[in-house]
Amino acid sequence: xxxxxxxxxxxxxxxxxxxxxxxxxxxxxxxxxxxxxxxxxxxxxxxxxxxxxxxxxxxxxxxxxxxxxxxxxxxxxxxxxxxxxxxxxxxxxxxxxxxxxxxxxxxxxxxxxxxxxxxxxxxxxxxxxxxxxxxxxxxxxxxxxxxxxxxxxxxxxxxxxxxxxxxxxxxxxxxxxxxxxxxxxxxxxxxxxxxxxxxxxxxxxxxxxxxxxxxxxxxxxxxxxxxxxxx
Amino acid sequence: xxxxxxxxxxxxxxxxxxxxxxxxxxxxxxxxxxxxxxxxxxxxxxxxxxxxxxxxxxxxxxxxxxxxxxxxxxxxxxxxxxxxxxxxxxxxxxxxxxxxxxxxxxxxxxxxxxxxxxxxxxxxxxxxxxxxxxxxxxxxxxxxxxxxxxxxxxxxxxxxxxxxxxxxxxxxxxxxxxxxxxxxxxxxxxxxxxxxxxxxxxxxxxxxxxxxxxxxxxxxxxxxxxxxxxx
DNA sequence: GCGGCGAGGATTGTCAACAATCATGTCGCC
DNA sequence: GGCGACATGATTGTTGACAATCCTCGCCGC
Numbered sequence: 001x002x003x004x005x006x007x008x009x010x011x012x013x014x015x016x017x018x019x020x021x022x023x024x025x026x027x028x029x030x031x032x033x034x035x036x037x038x039x040x041x042x043x044x045x046x047x048x049x050x051x052x053x054x055x056x057x058x059x060x061x062x063x064x065x066x067x068x069x070x071x072x073x074x075x076x077x078x079x080x081x082x083x084x085x086x087x088x089x090x091x092x093x094x095x096x097x098x099x100x101x102x103x104x105x106x107x108x109x110x111x112x113x114x115x116x117x118x119x120x121x122x123x124x125x126x127x128x129x130x131x132x133x134x135x136x137x138x139x140x141x142x143x144x145x146x147x148x149x150x151x152x153x154x155x156x157x158x159x160x161x162x163x164x165x166x167x168x169x170x171x172x173x174x175x176x177x178x179x180x181x182x183x184x185x186x187x188x189x190x191x192x193x194x195x196x197x198x199x200x201x202x203x204x205x206x207x208x209x210x211x212x213x214x215x216x217x218x219x220x221x222x223x224x225x226x227x228x229x230x231x
Numbered sequence: 232x233x234x235x236x237x238x239x240x241x242x243x244x245x246x247x248x249x250x251x252x253x254x255x256x257x258x259x260x261x262x263x264x265x266x267x268x269x270x271x272x273x274x275x276x277x278x279x280x281x282x283x284x285x286x287x288x289x290x291x292x293x294x295x296x297x298x299x300x301x302x303x304x305x306x307x308x309x310x311x312x313x314x315x316x317x318x319x320x321x322x323x324x325x326x327x328x329x330x331x332x333x334x335x336x337x338x339x340x341x342x343x344x345x346x347x348x349x350x351x352x353x354x355x356x357x358x359x360x361x362x363x364x365x366x367x368x369x370x371x372x373x374x375x376x377x378x379x380x381x382x383x384x385x386x387x388x389x390x391x392x393x394x395x396x397x398x399x400x401x402x403x404x405x406x407x408x409x410x411x412x413x414x415x416x417x418x419x420x421x422x423x424x425x426x427x428x429x430x431x432x433x434x435x436x437x438x439x440x441x442x443x444x445x446x447x448x449x450x451x452x453x454x455x456x457x458x459x460x461x462x
Numbered sequence: 463g464c465g466g467c468g469a470g471g472a473t474t475g476t477c478a479a480c481a482a483t484c485a486t487g488t489c490g491c492c
Numbered sequence: 493g494g495c496g497a498c499a500t501g502a503t504t505g506t507t508g509a510c511a512a513t514c515c516t517c518g519c520c521g522c
Contacts, residue, residue, distance in 0.1 A: 049477095049478095053504090053505090085380045089383050151393070162382070269474070281507080301474055
């Protein structure tokens with residue numbers, strides 16, 4: 001690998017922009033109902049509008065934004081019932097994957113997971129929400145990849161993406177970040193000890209905090225159309 | 232709803248073309264490794280190349296075709312191991328959905344399912360593979376929609392799509408079609424009688440024939456590059 | 463005869479301008 | 493003073509042409 005990155009071709013730029021927008025949504029830089037206008041984004045990312053359009057289409061398929069014809073795109077507002085359903089599916093998928101992970105785990109896998117987990121811990125310690133988010137994604141990807149079923153892993157990531165718009169509450173909370181860090185450590189431990197029941201339970205319970213935090217936040221202001229401007 | 236369908240806008244045409252190509256793949260009109268040329272498709276469907284490009288991107292995301300930059304698109308060749316993994320996930324998802332369907336089922340649902348099922352039966356009797364395929368999809372969509380979790384249903388459809396390229400073996404086989412028809416009838420019956428165990432078992436076993444037929448076909452000619460032209 | 467090599471054709475990727483559509487604000491009328 | 497039609501501006505959707513890339517095939521030198 002030397003000069004390969006000079007020609008990002010087509011899909012790469014599109015993916016890069018989609019990921020960037022996704023990150024801004026997760027980190028709360030972009031709020032629900034906020035509009036995303038193609039030309040503006042094209043200028044910000046220094047690409048042509050065509051590329052932005054494809055990225056927006058991708059984000060719409062992933063469930064992060066909504067697009068109405070001739071009107072534009074806006075980050076999707078997730079209603080609690082939808083979030084509950086998604087988390088229900090996530091629980092099923094992730095426990096299924098956890099149940100299929102061969103135990104005892106390969107030591108190399110444990111080492112790799114520990115590396116990623118420490119990257120996450122460092123980010124949490126530094127209060128770097130963006131790095132924490134990235135490390136968190138990397139951890140889960142590496143963890144579930146061990147189950148051996150690539151398509152199952154893809155589904156898990158897909159469903160995780162769908163609630164990324166609901167993650168801005170927990171993504172910036174130090175309490176939640178610290179809890180996630182500890183749970184990651186426990187997962188690696190369970191993996192190392194070959195404790196399947198504990199691993200499955202950890203994967204299931206790991207989902208609960210962010211789900212409940214979002215639902216609580218939304219339902220606290222259960223008449224969201226009452227106020228229109230800042231609180 | 233009155234004059235809504237007059238302006239298909241953008242996404243509808245794209246979806247229509249994607250569906251059309253998907254059908255041709257499932258029915259065996261388009262064989263694996265066959266190339267899909269944008270301009271050719273644009274002419275055939277009487278749309279601009281831009282729309283075809285989006286449709287191909289969609290089909291690539293759905294796992295039906297493969298695209299390499301600057302080289303073009305071709306219908307994907309599924310290797311048996313991948314098919315096994317997909318069916319493994321499908322089994323998990325569909326049994327999960329079947330387990331969540333409220334029983335006893337709403338009579339209206341049973342009536343609707345019976346209607347779709349009879350459409351399928353008629354298509355099988357007439358030997359109309361295309362109509363059978365459509366009715367089959369409609370039946371499964373209606374069946375699993377009863378589980379109440381929209382996102383789970385989407386996942387089920389998504390995974391079903393991924394093996395559509397492997398369906399051309401069974402989609403034209405009268406034996407398989409007749410078997411599927413009978414199994415559909417049994418499912419409706421189990422739904423009506425509130426027999427959950429039977430329903431779940433039927434959903435699981437319903438997947439087996441097409442999976443095994445494909446794997447057997449591929450592994451029978453386990454040196455697929457030997458012959459290049461028509462048999 | 464055989465392998466590198468370059469020209470040509472086919473196909474995809476990119477671009478900028480044009481057309482269609484929707485939201486907003488303004489003016490005239492009741 | 494309120495309400496509706498209209499003009500305007502902002503934004504998206506579409507089109508055709510242009511550029512970059514890759515594969516095929518024939519040619520030349522060895």
